[in-house]
Amino acid sequence: MTHRTEIRFLLNGTDVTVADVPADRTLLDFLRLEKRLTGTKEGCAEGDCGACTVLVGRLQDGVLKYETVNACIRFLASLNSCHVVTIEHLRGEAGKLHPIQQAIVDFHGSQCGFCTPGFVMSLYALWMENPTPSETEVETAIQGNLCRCTGYQPIVAAAMAANEYGTPANDFLTLEREEISQRLKALIDDQRIVTGPEDNQAIIPANVHDFADALLSHPQATIVAGATDVGLWVTKFMRPIGPAIFINHLNDLKSIRVTDAALTIGAGVTYSEAQGAIIEAFPHLEAYWDRIAGQQVRNMGTIGGNIANGSPIGDTPPVLIALGATITLRKGKDQRSLPLQDFFIEYGKQDRAPGEFVESINIPLPKSGQLDAAYKISKRRDEDISSVAAGFSVRVQNGIMTDCRIAFGGMAGTPQRAAGAEAALEGQPFGEAAFLAAGKALETDFTPLTDWRASAEYRSRVARNLMRRFFLSQTDTTGEPVELLSA
Secondary structure (H helix, E strand, C coil): CCCEEEEEECCCEEEEECCCCCCCEEHHHHHHHHHHCCCCCCCCCCCCCCCCCCEEEEEEEEEEEEEEEECCCCEHHHHHEEEEEHHHHHCCCCCCCCCCHHHHHHHCCCCCCHHHHHHHHHHHHHHHCCCCCCCCHHHHCCCCCCCCCCCCCHHHHHHHEEEEEHCCHHHHHCCHHHHHHHHHHHHHHHHHHHEHHHHHCCEEECCCCHHHHHHHCCCCEEEECCCHHHHHHHHCCCCCCCCECCCCHHHHHHCEEEEECEEEECCCCCCHHHHHHHHHHHHHHHHHCHHHHHHHHHCEEEEHHHCCCCCCCCCCCHHHHHCCCCEEEECCCEEEEEEHCCCCCCCCCCCCCCEEEEEEEECCCCCEEEEEEEEEEEECCCCCCCCCCEEEEEEHHHHHHHHEEEEEECCCCCEEEEEHHHHHHHHCCCCHHHHHHHHHHHHHHHCCCCCCCHHHHHHHHHHHHHHHHHHHHHHHCCCCCCCCCCC
């Protein structure tokens, strides 16, 4: 197959062509070191602090959509045919500050100023989609931004007042959207891109079939979707990732299909893209989904990547296992399906052959009498890695429990079902005695480790308490809080 050796994208108002792009070059380094656009800051270098937040626009089904991303872990090779917008590009009417910037000034939302560009970009993305947000919506939008000077109240106040300074209808990105869309369309040529030095090569396939072929030719290549984990391999562990195959642009991996029986999500669908369909099909996941990282990471990270990575503390595997999810794996033109629980063999090892990749996730829709819940326990409520994550699914018919599925993350070397606890519930009346027995059975299901996130004793106690919380949340009528939720 013919290929080209450079990537092409728009940076603010300029067409950019970059040749010899190594797999591990980040957008942040490109902006700061090569383009001297130093308004975008480097803080944590792991996608947590938000100081490096920029907007990335991409055509999706012909519609140009902008999202916030962390430039520190976004690789340059993933930006072909995109529009990157940095803080330097923002402007208001007649040479004035942008409405978001002016609101931040007037409401005293900046002190040392280091974090301010990232906050401005996150609030800008929110304002374009929702110019009159609630306080909760503002807080969700800035989950991935940290401030240690002014605190959040003046920033939240600025966000809620920004529409008084100007409206999205008159914003420069709105007025230029058709022009930018046409310029991005002109950059798409359906060719494979192979760029960078041989030992650090970036491969950008033309479509999913080309991806399958490229992976067969390079079975040991690093697959990069959202880079929310792989990015840290580079920035924190200085780990080589080349050759790397970048797949975040492949629309064939971004399908979301709903039938009478199941929700099927392409492996390349991000948390943000999946959120609407997930919550509609599984309402119990609404609060849980908002606790997966921050907005920037949800805009980048993919469900397929969270599964394929095989982390024992991944957010989605426990709840998907509890729901009975299966995955489809593909190698070349061949496909196979297996239950998600069987994909995880042991720590660092998954049932995935060289040259094979996760193509889609199939989640059965709830049946009548099915009770579901998902819990995440972490040191910090928002934007934190779980100490324990849990998914519960129990079907109750005529007062008897069947189809009991309970899965935990953080309790073993892989996300894993609690076989003993399930057996203690299966066929029993739905009542407190059965759940107390199931909680006791967890002691034989898991032997958790102690690490810096939590001790083994704490994890075991949390798991038992979550078992009781699940029961109480379905039955409690006392009015006493079972779970503390934000208003």
